[in-house]
Amino acid sequence: MNGAIPIDRTQVAVAVITRADGTFLLASRPPGKPYAGYWEFPGGKVEPGETVHAALVRELHEELGIEVTHATPWLTRYFDYPHAHVTLLFFLVSGWHGEPHAKEGQTLAWQTPGAINVAPVLPANHPVFAALALPAVYGITQAGSDPTGFMTRLDNALESGLRLIQIREKSMPAATLETFARDVLARAQAHQAQVLLNADVALAQRIGAHGVQLNATQLGELSRRPDLPLVAASCHNVAELDRAEALGCDFALLSPVLPTPSHPGAPVLGWGNFAALCAGRTLPIYALGGLSSTDLDSARQHGAHGVALLRGAWQ
Numbered sequence: 003m004n005g006a007i008p009i010d011r012t013q014v015a016v017a018v019i020t021r022a023d024g025t026f027l028l029a030s031r032p033p034g035k036p037y038a039g040y041w042e043f044p045g046g047k048v049e050p051g052e053t054v055h056a057a058l059v060r061e062l063h064e065e066l067g068i069e070v071t072h073a074t075p076w077l078t079r080y081f082d083y084p085h086a087h088v089t090l091l092f093f094l095v096s097g098w099h100g101e102p103h104a105k106e107g108q109t110l111a112w113q114t115p116g117a118i119n120v121a122p123v124l125p126a127n128h129p130v131f132a133a134l135a136l137p138a139v140y141g142i143t144q145a146g147s148d149p150t151g152f153m154t155r156l157d158n159a160l161e162s163g164l165r166l167i168q169i170r171e172k173s174m175p176a177a178t179l180e181t182f183a184r185d186v187l188a189r190a191q192a193h194q195a196q197v198l199l200n201a202d203v204a205l206a207q208r209i210g211a212h213g214v215q216l217n218a219t220q221l222g223e224l225s226r227r228p229d230l231p232l233v234a235a236s237c238h239n240v241a242e243l244d245r246a247e248a249l250g251c252d253f254a255l256l257s258p259v260l261p262t263p264s265h266p267g268a269p270v271l272g273w274g275n276f277a278a279l280c281a282g283r284t285l286p287i288y289a290l291g292g293l294s295s296t297d298l299d300s301a302r303q304h305g306a307h308g309v310a311l312l313r314g315a316w317q
């Protein structure tokens with residue numbers, strides 16, 4: 003869904019409170035509420051006249067006794083329960099004062115993305131857990147004419163924590179690309195990192211890669227999601243983001259955010275347009291174009307899940 007939030011729905015400010023070690027907080031709903039005993043992210047309904055951010059701060063004070071100091075807008079989900087039609091406005095909360103403690107009879111549990119060990123969770127939240135397991139940085143390969151030399155940089159990046167990689171080597175001959183992709187995949191798998199192939203669904207399936215990064219042409223032409231665990235979309239505008247959501251993509255790239263040396267003078271979105279395009283989206287979105295890893299917080303302030311890096315991923 004895009005643009006303005008429908009007004010006939012209950013708006014809920016929801017917090018993904020994340021510690022430096024990557025774990026995040028879930029709470030079980032106290033007795034007496036709908037879905038009592040189900041696990042949820044802390045948060046609650048936005049009150050009349052209140053901003054969503056103010057509701058977030060108030061709810062986390064009421065439910066957990068903490069003072070939020072850093073929260074960035076993340077995903078939005080629309081879900082219809084028998085008791086309510088909710089718009090869930092998720093934030094990533096990475097700064098707060100105080101130690102979260104259960105002030106309303108909840109049980110609290112810190113969880114690891116991709117390895118949630120409490121159940122049941124509120125039904126609206128399942129796709130959110132998948133999004134949370136996506137890393138903050140997405141590295142796009144730049145081997146060019148030196149696929150062998152690139153492997154050292156790849157290994158270094160994996161050692162430094164890179165966990166999501168797109169193979170994008172437009173000028174590589176097909177046979178070289180397949181050998182290169184198999185090598186990248188083997189090295190990535192040794193670090194539990196995931197690998198997507200730019201545009202080539204058949205190659206991704208043949209070598210057992212984790213997914214594919216669809217280009218805008220494919221987005222327009224495909225009638226259904228390719229059969230791969232991860233399907234991402236390269237988007238530049240509202241129509242492409244709508245299409246990516248309709249196709250059931252797991253995440254999108256949105257570009258170009260800032261000027262890049264490779265496209266001097268080309269028009270860019272800038273952070274303002276980027277934020278407007280991200281607002282209200284269910285898809286996690288990586289910012290791409292002219293960014294480095296130090297831009298992660300800026301990207302998140304404007305609604306991104308993370309940053310996608312070309313040369314910046316391999317330094």
Ligand SMILES: Nc1nc2c([nH]c(=O)n2[C@@H]2O[C@H](COP(=O)(O)OP(=O)(O)OP(=O)(O)O)[C@@H](O)[C@H]2O)c(=O)[nH]1
Pocket residue numbers: 014016035037041042043044045046047061081083086088090124125126127
């Ligand atoms: N807090 C929270 N609410 C969620 C999540 N997922 C989800 O579907 N919801 C729905 O959002 C709605 C509002 O949440 P809430 O019950 O926490 O509201 P609240 O804190 O203001 O409680 P109150 O109504 O007792 O004052 C509920 O219908 C709940 O089912 C989630 O992860 N966290």
Ligand SMILES: [Mg+2]
Pocket residue numbers: 044045046047061065
């Ligand atoms: Mg609540």
